[in-house]
Amino acid sequence: MSTHQHSASSADATKVTLIGSVADLLLGLLKIMTGIVGHSAALVADGIHSLSDLATDAVVLISIRLGGKAADQNHPFGHRRIETLGTVLLGLMLLAVALGLLWQNSLTLLQGQGNTVPTWPVLLVAALSWLVKEGLYWYTIKAARAMGSDLLSANAWHSRSDAFSSIVVLMGAGGAMLGIWWLDAVAALLVAVLIGLISVQLLKRSLAELIDTAIPEQQQQSYRQLILQTDGIHAINALRSRTSGGKVLLELKLEVAPRLSASEAHWLGHQVKQQLKQQFAEIGDILVHINSPASSLPEQQASSSLRPAMQQAMETLLQSYQLEATDAEFFLYCQQPVRIDILLSPKAQTKLAEIGTKQLQHQLQQIWPQSKQLHIHFYQEKSD
Template identity: 80%
Template structure:
């Protein structure tokens, strides 16, 4: 319970930090959007108006980010045992679709302006001033947001940071376009607005591609998988990696591992090795979220007439029959099965059973067991602490 409480607190703190950063960005987006549009309209710059629309679109995306962070930061519950981080992924996809719509609208509007021909007005100097101010503010917001995104390992916050940088870069395009139009190249302002739209569209496609890959459980890169494999095999006792499956959720990598260990390890020791692997992976790779480990022993092919569900019950029943012949109980023999090739069965006898079998060789005892259950001839059976042959 204590660990769960700590986890919930950490998620809540991360969500609060991310929300604060997003709210700061939203405040500047609102101010810049209004100032750009008013200045662009009064200063006759379609590029600055387009940039203002871009800034106001950031408000909508900021809202998506805030909602996604709030919902995605919730702890796992009964209905969502793997957590809610995929809500952030969905939020990133919505953000990408909104940006794509803005980009298409800007391209259409300014392509129509170019088709109409030269305008009688040219941009004025306040357009240059506002565009320069916008670049400084939005570039500052990018670094403020990306620093938090990296510390929280949030793909959604990182996407919003790049959204701010796209606004900063588009302000440079506005500076060039408006400046060129003021120097007599009338079409440069409309072309600059279209370049801004293309930049917005490119960023939206990057966001959509990444979030879609996550939603369809795309594996991480081969290079990442090789790094994980190398780290796993450094754990002494892990003989091989039978399978490694990966996917991402809310920017976190989720792993499913099938690890091979020695066939005669106890269940507790095999579990301990799995825990060591998980701890080392999370220590070395901070992007890893949850790890599911399945422990395997070396694979073997079972004889056709022996299924995994019939060996133990049949063998134990045969041993009970054998023990009864010597007035012993089932508790006087414990069976350990090792599914290897051939399948091995170690039978540990109690001190009372050892005393009763003192005058019987292991070969005789094995022969009696095989007579009771003939299929046991396909197993490698050993009795412990019996009289030697």
């Protein structure tokens, strides 16, 4: 995503969150005041929940602002993990609110029936809260899906938890008004449990992201199927995945034909990256390694570099025919057995016209005995 797109997304996310913040502030104050005057512990708890949303909104705003910054020298992979840390903080704040409400309303139930019951304004405010918070949920979740933001999506579900808790308050307050005194306190406990469950889900997902947990196997399989449809990709040697700021990051090791040029192999890797990003919007970045078919070389060959030895032997052979090192180019394929293709220039081909390929190989073996273990082929460079 370009810097301009990041800025536009951050501005949209900020607008959505600020609108939600104003609604949370007004609703929270209204519910707490109505709950106190109307004798509803559940509505007071719901009001505290709404005001706690202000703190989570602040976390969202800060995380979006910092997490949307482009990569720099000190943060070459960008700042998306700040959004993940923001989600962890949001989950911890919600969990603290849930535990506080559970403690307070459990004491209310243990102490027995109070002298007052909720009044009808409690029902009106709870109904209003449900309408506003459900509307905020749909407004926020639409923006979250458009931007691919887990943090904004979490805030949307936080709004929906308010909507659900308002329904619980309606039922609890209504039951208490009908004479079931404990129903209001039970409703407050249900609100607390709901908040706690949401906080645990947020923490589980964000902590999994922080420790680089792989994406689900079914999702990986979808990626594998698309990769193997690319002509020239023989196999997937490895696929590693993790998430950062709601985006999937992939590291691929792809096997191609053993004698492809480096540029063609690189082009195939680029094709895979393009197709994956076009097909799956959740993918943020892909690192591709290109592998030739796996092989095992003899220990004495694997422990030393063949190219310098080959270079020196070829220079000695060419000098014996008054040729230069530039009159031959060789391509080394590390397979079992090792294959070396030697490309002769037109000048070398002219001087060596009367010498057969087998004679050249024999002379090379005299200079460099190790070449007996290799498959060496001489061929002519085509002149213009």
